[in-house]
Each structure stands twice: as structure tokens, then as C-alpha cells.
Amino acid sequence: MGRPTFEVIQQGVFTSIQDLGRKGYFAVGIPPSGAMDRFALRMGNLLLKNPLGEAGIEVTGLGVKLRVLENTVIALTGGDFDARLNGRSIPSWQTIDLRKGDIVSMGEAKAGWRGYVCVPGGIDVPVVLGSKSTYLTGGLGGVRGRLVRKGDVLEVGDPRVPLENLKGRKAKESALPVIEGAKRLRVILGPQDDHVREESIQVFLNSPYRASVHSNRIGYRFEGSQLFFKERSGAQLGGSNPSNIVDDGNAIGAIQIPGGKEPICLGPDGVSMGGYVKIACLITADMDKMAQLRLRENIQFQSVTIPEARSALEDSLQRVNENNIEMQ
């Protein structure tokens, strides 16, 4: 059994336990869930010599404050939350030794939007349908199917290696994603881009969009130019608006365009089906980038091919490699 290791003193705004998600239940409407920035979770686990899919704490916009109940080590990855250990600034992307009684506090996101607190042995919550990931709509995983709250005592599993072996491990700067700067979210057109007028596809790919404040793990909403649909012939299947189709399955990353306005890109907790045209789907590697978008940040969509998407994923996975760990 896990050992009580952290007491949550401040809970942040949307803090959950996530690993790399579950599979096999999408057909009944249960999405994969899991860390939204998978590179960050994997790198955190590598730093701690955990299996790369171990569960960590995912924070959003505002971090957590934790009291340390037992000596341990952590690695903070993802966005920059101005983290402090007993009031003194601590860096991300490297191991930090913690002693019983220490206070780790994270503030508002200064860069990026999601952060991960990883720990040797992982956060110990029950595995539900094959994963520890929290899926809020279904009340599954994490801390009794809900968000992490003030007062929770989080348990931690057994570390794979003695804690002293983790001392001074740091991810090389060159292995890390660039979080600042204008972002391009790479997409693959389809499955229903053929419902959208050619000019509107060009507008979708060449004009700026802004991440709406109505964005979360279920979906990210983007504000931008109106898109138009082709004339439909025959019966109006699925609904009277040209953005309607007969319901079909939604990919995670699918970009729906209800009414041609405000594209919604589905996140890891996305709904499994719907009746709206999906113009394109975000590539797997760039879910990490979407996870780090700040609210109202500008982005542009860029069309890529499936081989390009695969290279991007391979690159992301290969960067999480022992060769990219250095000793301080």
C-alpha cells in the first residue's frame, strides 16, 4: 500500500491525478483521459526513474500547496508555476529533495498552463478500468473520481530505486519544448472537411484563432473567423444546420465547428460522439502544446500529413530518453 506523503493545503483550480489514460471503454462513451501534456508527465517520470506512465498530479492555471509528510523527491514539469520550497524558488525539470515538514507551493502559471508534480513510485490511487486517471464526468479514477481537494492526503507508491539515486537529475535544456512564443497547432484535415467550403478551409488554416476562456480537458474553444459550409443536396440528415451530420464517433483532438463558429478541439476527456462537422483533428504530439495554451492566447492551425504527425510523435517520445538527463 501507498504511504501518506503529501497533505494538500491549497488545491488550485483544477487539480487531478493523471497517468497516460485508459483504453477499451470509448465505445460506451468513456474517453481515454490521462495527462494532457504527455511529454511533461513522461519526462517527470523519467527523472524519477518511474515507469513513464506513472500517475502524477496535474495542475491547471494555479498550482497546489503541499505539506510533505515523509521524506521524498519530486520533479515539477510542464508550465512554470513559480514553485517554491519553504518559500525559496525551485526549478522545474529536475529532481528536488523534500524532507518531512517541508512546504511546496506553486503559484499562478507564469508560462504555459498545465504543470505536473511527479514523485518516485507515483501517486497511489486505485486503478479504475485500467488507469489511475481522473475522468470527472464519469466520476472515475483519481481521488474517488473527483478533483484533488484541500485536506486530501495523497499516498505514494514504492519507489523503483533508492531515493538517493535520484539526486541531481536534470533534463537537458535542449530536450525541452519551447513553451513561449506564438504557437502553431498542427492538424490533419478530416473527417468532414469535404463539408466545408474551400475558401473556409483556407481561412481556418491561415487566420489567427484565440483560445477562449471556455476551455478545459473536455475541449478547447477557439475564437476566430466564421467558416462556411457547402450547399447540401437532398435530405438534411442529422439536423437543419449545415454544420450538422448524422452522429458519429469523435476522435480525441477532433475539431468540431458547430454553426461554423468557434471551433472546439476535443481534449483527453472529450465526448465520444456528436453530430457536428469535424473539419480536422489535432495531431497527437500537439495535444501537449494545446495543454500549455494560456487563455486568450493566439494560435494558428497548420495542416500536416500523417507521416509528419508520426515523426512529431516519435520525436516527442525519443526526447524522453536517459541521454537527455544530466547531473547537476
Add this chain to the structure above:
Amino acid sequence: MIYEQPRFLYSGDQYLTLEIGDEMTLKANFKVIGLDQAIKEARVKGVIETLPGWRSMLLSYDQLEIHIEDLISELKSIVERIPEVTQIASRLITLPVKYGGAWGKDLRFVAEQNSCSEEEVIAIHTETIHWVGMVGFTPGSPQLMQLNPRQLLTVPKYISPRLYTPKGTIGLGGSLTAIYPVPSPGGYQMMGLTPVPIYDRFQSLEIFEESPALLRIGDRIKFVRVHEEEFDQIRQQVWEGNYKFSIKSETFSQ
């Protein structure tokens, strides 16, 4: 319309949509279910899971294990060799419903829209067998088609979705019935409430041992009207963990 040949549509780099038509019919649904079974049986390399729906299927695959072109040609060969599906295994599940009242407050509107009385709406809705054509949106939520109703019940959805629908709500939108497994926003007209869970995140009742979702594509549902007292008794049985679902394993042909 059902296409001559299924269409393979990219859904990003880890999903593929296999579309067999654009109609919401039993015929299209049978084809998808047949295809889904064939793909599962073939254990196609790299396929992680499938999501069969009304007229298409979403497949998730591991792009590091199989290239998309190889996956598509593998699937094409399955499509070519599977016979027409004429009958499938289908469970007939009976669900009690308390129609009308506080959580079935749109029953009168449904009656008005169908030019009949509330009692007639209930009679049609409980007499008809309902076909589960797709499951999802929220965990375990079915979309149900009325099979050979004496009068097809049809009603517009809410123009602006309500923010809260209680768990167990039976709603009608267009001609489809939905059951709300968890509290959620919603746009279907509220006809009533079932006291039994169709989703159990704790998997505490025996029926949920394999999956927290009761229903799957290809099931059929018969609604049975219950009144206040029986509704409360059933709910009590559910709470005490000794409610027995009425489920018959049958085959069903188009």
C-alpha cells in the same frame, strides 16, 4: 444512403473513421455492428479499440505499430470478405420508468407535438421496443430508435440546452430516446425518470462487474411504466444492492 464502398476518413493520426453511409437506419447500424465484430475477430495489428455508431465506426490505432495505408488495406480486405449481417445477438432489457411529474415535465409538450394525449404518448413509448444504435457522449448513454412504433414520436430538442438533467432522465429529441446516465446538461425533452442505474462508476451491482456501462450497441430496451410507490421500491432495492435487472439474451433480425 448506404455507400457502395465504405469510405475511410482520416480522424487525426491515431484514429480512423470508417463510414458506411449517412443514414440513421437499422440497416446501416447492422452493417456497422457486423463490421465491428469482424474487425475484433480479425485482431488487426495496431488496432486499440473501436467505437461503432449509427452509420460509421471510429477506430483507434497505434501509429507506431501500423502505418495508416496498411491499416486501410487490411480493413478493406475484411470489408470485402464479410457476409451480409442479417441477425445479431441482442439483449432485451426491461427498464422501469415513471413518466411525467417533476422530472418528466415535458411530457405534455411531447403529447402536443404528436397530437395525442399524454397517456397515448406513454402507451406508444412503452409498447415500442427501442433499439440501441449508439452509446456515448456521456458514459453509457444510449441513443434509442423506436422499432416499428404504431406512431413515430417526434419532438424538437431544446433550442438552448438546459444546464441540469438528473441522472436517470428519459428524454426524447427528434425521434430518438436518450437515457441520461449521469447528471449533465441536455437538450432532449424530459419524459420521465428511471429508478435503475445504467451507469455505475463503483461497479457495485453484479451486472456492472465487466463494465460500468449497462448498455451497448445492438441491445433493445422495453420501457415499463411504474408509479410513485413502485418507483420508490425499486430505488430502495437498487440502494440495497438487490435489484435484479430483467435481461433476455436473444437474437434479432432486421
